[in-house]
Amino acid sequence: MASTTSEAAGAPPEEQSSVPISRWLWLTGAVILVAGVLFGYDQGVIAGALIGIEKEFNVSTQLVEVITSWVTLGALVGALIAGTVADRIGRRPAIMGAAVLFVGGALVEAFAPNPTVLVVGRLIVGFGVGVASVAAPLYASEMAPTRVRGRFVSGYQFGITFGIFLAYLVDELLSSGDAWRAMLGVSAVPALLLVLLILPSSDTPRWYLSKGRTDDAERAVERVRPDDPAAGMAEIEASIAEDVPQATWAEVFAKRWRTPLLLGIGLAVFQQITGINAIIYYANKIFAAAGFSTVADQTAATTWAIGAVNVVATLIAVAFVDRLGRRPLLLAGLVGMGLSLTAVGFAFRSLSDIPAEPVTQSAGVTNSGVVALVGLVIYIASFAFSLGPVVWTLINEIFPRDIRGRGVAVATAFNWGSAWLVSQFFLSLTDSIGQASTFWLFAALCLVAFVWIWRYVPETRGRSLEEIEAMWRQRSGVE
Ligand code: BGC
Numbered sequence: 001m002a003s004t005t006s007e008a009a010g011a012p013p014e015e016q017s018s019v020p021i022s023r024w025l026w027l028t029g030a031v032i033l034v035a036g037v038l039f040g041y042d043q044g045v046i047a048g049a050l051i052g053i054e055k056e057f058n059v060s061t062q063l064v065e066v067i068t069s070w071v072t073l074g075a076l077v078g079a080l081i082a083g084t085v086a087d088r089i090g091r092r093p094a095i096m097g098a099a100v101l102f103v104g105g106a107l108v109e110a111f112a113p114n115p116t117v118l119v120v121g122r123l124i125v126g127f128g129v130g131v132a133s134v135a136a137p138l139y140a141s142e143m144a145p146t147r148v149r150g151r152f153v154s155g156y157q158f159g160i161t162f163g164i165f166l167a168y169l170v171d172e173l174l175s176s177g178d179a180w181r182a183m184l185g186v187s188a189v190p191a192l193l194l195v196l197l198i199l200p201s202s203d204t205p206r207w208y209l210s211k212g213r214t215d216d217a218e219r220a221v222e223r224v225r226p227d228d229p230a231a232g233m234a235e236i237e238a239s240i241a242e243d244v245p246q247a248t249w250a251e252v253f254a255k256r257w258r259t260p261l262l263l264g265i266g267l268a269v270f271q272q273i274t275g276i277n278a279i280i281y282y283a284n285k286i287f288a289a290a291g292f293s294t295v296a297d298q299t300a301a302t303t304w305a306i307g308a309v310n311v312v313a314t315l316i317a318v319a320f321v322d323r324l325g326r327r328p329l330l331l332a333g334l335v336g337m338g339l340s341l342t343a344v345g346f347a348f349r350s351l352s353d354i355p356a357e358p359v360t361q362s363a364g365v366t367n368s369g370v371v372a373l374v375g376l377v378i379y380i381a382s383f384a385f386s387l388g389p390v391v392w393t394l395i396n397e398i399f400p401r402d403i404r405g406r407g408v409a410v411a412t413a414f415n416w417g418s419a420w421l422v423s424q425f426f427l428s429l430t431d432s433i434g435q436a437s438t439f440w441l442f443a444a445l446c447l448v449a450f451v452w453i454w455r456y457v458p459e460t461r462g463r464s465l466e467e468i469e470a471m472w473r474q475r476s477g478v479e
Pocket of ligand 1: 164
């Protein structure tokens with residue numbers, strides 16, 4: 001999830017009144033939702049697929065980590081270049097390109113004759129994820145009239161969690177046959193759907209105007225604002241007139257914007273180093289170690305305890321983020337995450353190690369296993385109503401306008417980078433210090449994040465982007 005446009009994420013629900021939504025706007029909504037689902041599917045699917053991959057290729061712990069985590073490396077590169085690509089060739093071709101890469105990458109994964117080819121497939125898919133994670137929210141936020149933009153942007157977040165859930169469901173349905181190739185290959189289906197949805201759509205009026213293609217811009221506005229195309233056009237022209245030239249990289253790192261930059265990077269990093277993707281990617285292995293004896297039991301626990309809870313709690317956050325504010329949600333979420341991880345750590349102290357080999361038989365779920373399960377449910381729910389969506393909301397609203405594009409890109413890159421770090425080293429970490437200490441380490445990082453957010457992150461609820469910018473100017477003494 002990446003550069004969502006900010007006013008949207010922070011727009012109070014009451015402002016998002018009932019603008020008539022045209023057929024084309026529904027189509028745009030479907031594009032953003034399917035793009036989110038794709039992203040989530042590829043995040044989630046590996047949890048179930050690893051079991052079959054390990055059986056077939058007999059890979060080491062390190063290679064399991066590479067196969068799991070290199071999607072995030074590809075995404076890191078994809079997200080970094082996506083903005084430039086979407087500006088040059090357009091948002092629509094960028095999304096289409098990402099979807100085609102997806103299909104290609106999914107097929108490479110599904111037919112991989114050896115682990116190396118599989119890793120190449122993961123990188124290609126990741127690259128597509130990264131491009132889509134920037135281009136799709138951009139497309140949606142530029143297509144939607146201001147008042148429904150918030151719904152479109154949260155639609156993307158919802159799509160991601162729904163995609164993770166869907167991946168877990170597919171893993172569960174296919175778990176009996178070790179069908180890891182089918183699990184990975186299935187991601188070609190939503191990618192193809194995305195191509196079909198984007199084919200009849202046009203590019204965004206804003207992009208056409210930026211290229212001087214006024215006729216195309218007018219046609220695009222007529223499609224999404226059939227009620228009042230002239231007002232739609234005026235709205236876009238006015239917002240382009242307010243555009244500020246993009247700052248140079250030197251300015252992004254200049255002293256006067258140090259605070260928002262450090263805040264953006266800090267939020268992005270804390271969202272990952274508190275363990276979310278270790279749980280999302282390795283859930284089945286964790287449940288296996290918690291005594292869930294069959295593959296079917298492990299995938300069922302992953303689907304419902306992690307996947308479904310994640311979707312439901314995200315919906316709660318979307319409903320409350322503008323009413324309760326960002327800080328209370330973040331702080332309350334971190335308390336829930338920290339305490340539940342501590343309990344999971346204690347549960348694992350009396351359990352066996354997370355197995356390197358897939359577990360098909362074990363002693364069954366013990367009391368400690370139940371504590372681990374409940375702990376993980378609380379952890380995922382706490383993340384999903386706080387750090388999950390709220391970090392992205394904040395990242396998209398704290399940067400001053402002229403460095404926003406690049407600031408968001410830097411924060412996003414740090415997010416993918418730390419996601420890679422955690423998923424790359426989680427299993428090795430559990431091998432060397434044990435699972436209990438690994439979960440306690442994540443819990444300690446929740447505490448550090450709590451103190452840091454308490455101390456440094458300002459409340460932005462109800463503040464306009466201009467007020468937030470003025471606050472940084474005042475603090476750095478620059479007017
Ligand atoms: C994070 C992802 C994570 C997802 C889980 C997002 O906010 O950026 O890394 O996998 O939440 O729902």
